Amino acid sequence: MRAFDYQRARKPEDALSANAARYIAGGTNLLDLMKLEIERPERLVDLNALALDRIEDLPDGRLRIGALVRNATLAAHPLVVARYPVLSRALLAGASPQLRNRATTGGNLLQRTRCPYFYDPAQNCNKRDPGAGCSARGGLTRNLGILGISEACLATHPSDMAVAMRALDAVVETRLPGAPGETLGRSIPIAQFHLLPGSTPQIETILQPGELITAVVLPQPLDGAQRYRKVRDRASYAFALVSVAVTLKMKQQSVARVSLALGGVAPKPWRIEEAESRLVGQQLSDDALKTFCDALLSGAQGSATGNAADPHRLDNANDFKIPLARRMMIATLRDAAKEA
Amino acid sequence: MTDPDRPSRTRDEHPPGRRALLQAGAALGLAGGLDRPARAEPTPAAPPAKPAGAHPVARKVAKVAVTLSVNGQKHALSLDPRTTLLDALRETLRLTGTKKGCDHGQCGACTVLLDGVRINACLTLAVMHDNIPITTIEGVGGPDHLHALQQHFIDHDAFQCGYCTPGQICSALGMLGELKSGAASHVSAKLDGPHEASAAELRERMSGNLCRCAAYPNIIAAITDFAGKAA
Numbered sequence: 001m002r003a004f005d006y007q008r009a010r011k012p013e014d015a016l017s018a019n020a021a022r023y024i025a026g027g028t029n030l031l032d033l034m035k036l037e038i039e040r041p042e043r044l045v046d047l048n049a050l051a052l053d054r055i056e057d058l059p060d061g062r063l064r065i066g067a068l069v070r071n072a073t074l075a076a077h078p079l080v081v082a083r084y085p086v087l088s089r090a091l092l093a094g095a096s097p098q099l100r101n102r103a104t105t106g107g108n109l110l111q112r113t114r115c116p117y118f119y120d121p122a123q124n125c126n127k128r129d130p131g132a133g134c135s136a137r138g139g140l141t142r143n144l145g146i147l148g149i150s151e152a153c154l155a156t157h158p159s160d161m162a163v164a165m166r167a168l169d170a171v172v173e174t175r176l177p178g179a180p181g182e183t184l185g186r187s188i189p190i191a192q193f194h195l196l197p198g199s200t201p202q203i204e205t206i207l208q209p210g211e212l213i214t215a216v217v218l219p220q221p222l223d224g225a226q227r228y229r230k231v232r233d234r235a236s237y238a239f240a241l242v243s244v245a246v247t248l249k250m251k252q253q254s255v256a257r258v259s260l261a262l263g264g265v266a267p268k269p270w271r272i273e274e275a276e277s278r279l280v281g282q283q284l285s286d287d288a289l290k291t292f293c294d295a296l297l298s299g300a301q302g303s304a305t306g307n308a309a310d311p312h313r314l315d316n317a318n319d320f321k322i323p324l325a326r327r328m329m330i331a332t333l334r335d336a337a338k339e340a
Numbered sequence: 341m342t343d344p345d346r347p348s349r350t351r352d353e354h355p356p357g358r359r360a361l362l363q364a365g366a367a368l369g370l371a372g373g374l375d376r377p378a379r380a381e382p383t384p385a386a387p388p389a390k391p392a393g394a395h396p397v398a399r400k401v402a403k404v405a406v407t408l409s410v411n412g413q414k415h416a417l418s419l420d421p422r423t424t425l426l427d428a429l430r431e432t433l434r435l436t437g438t439k440k441g442c443d444h445g446q447c448g449a450c451t452v453l454l455d456g457v458r459i460n461a462c463l464t465l466a467v468m469h470d471n472i473p474i475t476t477i478e479g480v481g482g483p484d485h486l487h488a489l490q491q492h493f494i495d496h497d498a499f500q501c502g503y504c505t506p507g508q509i510c511s512a513l514g515m516l517g518e519l520k521s522g523a524a525s526h527v528s529a530k531l532d533g534p535h536e537a538s539a540a541e542l543r544e545r546m547s548g549n550l551c552r553c554a555a556y557p558n559i560i561a562a563i564t565d566f567a568g569k570a571a
Contacts (some may be wrong), residue, residue: 003399006421006467028463031424032444044421046468076523081531092526096548097515098451098460236526236547 001034005043009050015212016177021045023212025068026103028095029111038121038128052106052214055079061220064173067106067213071161072097074105084218086226086245090164093230096237106213109162109172109193110205113155113267114239116140126152127201138303142315143239146300146322148266153201157194157268158239164228165190166261166269167245171217177210185214194268204267224249224257225340229332230264231324240264242325248336255279260329262296265321272296284337292333293326300325404467410435411479414471421467426450428466429476437477437506441550448549451507451514452476458514460548477506480513489513489566496562500553508549512563515545516570537567 009015015023022041024030025048033039052066055077063079074080075091095103103111117123117136124133136144136154144154170190178184194205207213227246232238243263249256258279262270275295282288302319403418408428415433426443429435429452441449443462450461453475481487489509492498499505519541522533527544535541542560551559 001422003401004421005402006404006465008470024465024468027465027468028445028460031463031465035443046465048468072518072523076521078532081524085531088524088531089526092524092528096445096448097518097545098448098458098511098548099445099463101454101457101514102459102464236544 002037002040004041006046007043008046008048012050012052012175012212012214015045015047015050016175016210018043018045019210021210023047025107026070026099027107028099028103029107033112036119036121038119047212058217063218065105065216065218067104067215069105071095071100071103071105071108074161075100083221084164084168084226086167086228086247087161087164087218089226089228090160090230090243090245093228093240093243094160105161105216108159109165109213109216110207111157111159112204114158115144115155118155127155127197127204130200130202140315141303141318142233143241143264144318145266146302146318146325147262147270147297148196148268149301150197150199150201152199153197153267155197155201155267156264157204157266158264159269160228160230160240160243160263162190162194163243163261163263163269164245165216165218166271167226167247167259168222169219169259171219172213173215173217174207175212175214176208187217190216190269191271197267201267222247222249222257225336225338227332227336229328229335231328242321242328244325244328244332245269246332246336248333248340250337250340254281254283258333260296260333262325262329265300265325270296272298284334289330289333293329296329297322297325406467406470408433408466408469408474409471410474411476412473417466419466421465423466424462425452425464425466425469425474426461429461429474432466435476435478438510439503439506441504441507446550447504447507448511449504449507451511451549453510453514456514456517458511475510477510480509488569489562492562492566493559496558496565497555498558498562499551499555504549504551504553508546508551508559511546511549512559512566515542516563516567519545519567537564539564542567 007018021043024044024046030039053068054066055069056064057079058064065074071091075088080088115136118125118127123135126132126134134153145156172188172190172193174186176184188206192206195203225248230240230243232240240263242265245261247259258276272295275292279288279292300322302322304317304319401420404421405418408415408417410433417432419428426438426440429438438452438461439449441447445460445463451458452461455473481490489512519535519537524531524535525541525544527540528535539560542563
């Protein structure tokens with residue numbers, strides 16, 4: 001691990017005034033990457049003493065989740081369990097219990113991809129080393145993306161939590177470095193928070209340098225049913241191959257309202273609101289669902305098995321994600337409809 | 341092997357066991373002229389023999405004061421901030437019951453309890469835990485005063501090599517606290533509790549602890565037995 005200066009922030013201003021610092025909260029991804037010297041911060045500001053660890057039931061029915069709320073705490077919170085079960089389910093499907101006890105709400109949004117080429121400094125990676133090229137092309141693509149990817153980068157965002165938050169239309173609240181005494185903050189809809197890689201895969205979010213996530217706000221609870229379904233290579237403690245977060249309200253056999261986000265397939269939670277609008281008023285027929293899935297998977301590119309010498313090797317393809325995502329969307333919507 | 345911050349160990353405190361012999365062997369290897377890479381150092385300190393700047397890691401680092409409260413004992417330390425909680429426990433405080441497996445949060449061998457909550461000690465910095473009560477396997481029980489769960493691990497033959505066992509036991513204690521609080525798991529049918537300590541629940545809730553000897557059935561049996569008697 002490279003040397004760094006360490007500082008404890010007692011209030012948000014301490015953090016915001018620390019120039020060129022990286023923030024550390026749970027540290028479960030950052031320290032992992034610092035040990036590999038993929039992350040090399042000059043200065044680390046510890047946020048754990050900040051009073052950002054509360055969950056507030058706002059008067060208008062929204063729920064504000066402090067950035068330092070641990071994933072395990074959030075998953076088990078009675079208001080989340082009662083109103084946003086898709087979020088509890090997504091959190092419980094991610095990582096291990098020890099990691100969930102440490103990882104925070106803000107940090108989960110900011111975790112880096114688990115692309116094996118990003119993690120291996122011997123490989124070329126445009127995200128790690130802009131301009132170096134991408135060794136993932138033609139390589140082991142099993143946990144890489146099929147949507148929103150670019151020539152420069154195939155990486156996926158690995159979070160389960162963010163997929164549920166995208167289906168729930170969460171808003172990320174931040175504070176920006178500013179003049180002393182000045183409060184500069186903004187509210188970022190989660191749809192705009194993560195960026196597609198384009199030719200700059202090293203830029204992953206809309207956050208400016210030094211900008212601090214203070215909370216994530218969930219809108220008023222939705223009626224109907226919520227589901228999170230995750231398919232992975234092991235029954236537990238593995239990243240998603242494909243995951244689906246759904247909120248659904250039916251009225252007289254037809255869709256009254258729906259939101260659906262996919263995980264494991266793109267550099268950000270993947271959701272197409274226009275497709276949802278077109279599904280409203282329709283029954284969940286095979287045709288309607290096909291049209292809906294076609295819209296979500298429009299432009300999907302998977303890589304086919306390319307290793308003829310080792311045909312049993314399963315990790316060098318990801319085109320299976322296209323039919324898998326389709327089946328999961330249909331199955332999850334139909335399952336939700338039973339209670340919606 | 342020449343970290344100036346490490347307290348020199350006397351024979352009175354620690355009889356030369358397997359660990360000391362292994363370390364002596366490693367030191368001899370260095371003295372014999374073997375060009376060991378810097379990563380052979382057990383603590384993440386810059387190699388002292390090389391001048392500053394010769395290696396990209398060599399940079400003057402300000403030490404950070406931290407009081408670690410471990411198993412009821414307070415230790416006022418001054419640490420290189422890079423020191424993980426795991427390395428501080430093992431290398432600075434000589435509490436070697438907590439094991440280093442993967443050192444990347446994947447195996448759970450380093451599991452300790454932080455204020456009763458289980459975490460991976462390898463993925464957190466020691467300086468982030470000023471005055472927060474930490475319990476390691478040494479604080480759970482020892483040969484003269486076994487914790488009931490340790491006895492159940494012995495009774496059920498719940499380990500072979502034993503390397504993952506301290507982490508399994510700390511993790512199980514934290515896990516049973518989570519279960520008692522009503523927290524759901526991925527396999528729980530309902531999100532609100534209470535949840536039973538069924539085999540399926542225990543397997544999911546212990547999935548952050550790997551066992552290369554695959555003693556899983558006996559680990560689940562030991563925890564089930566303990567949970568039944570403790571309830």
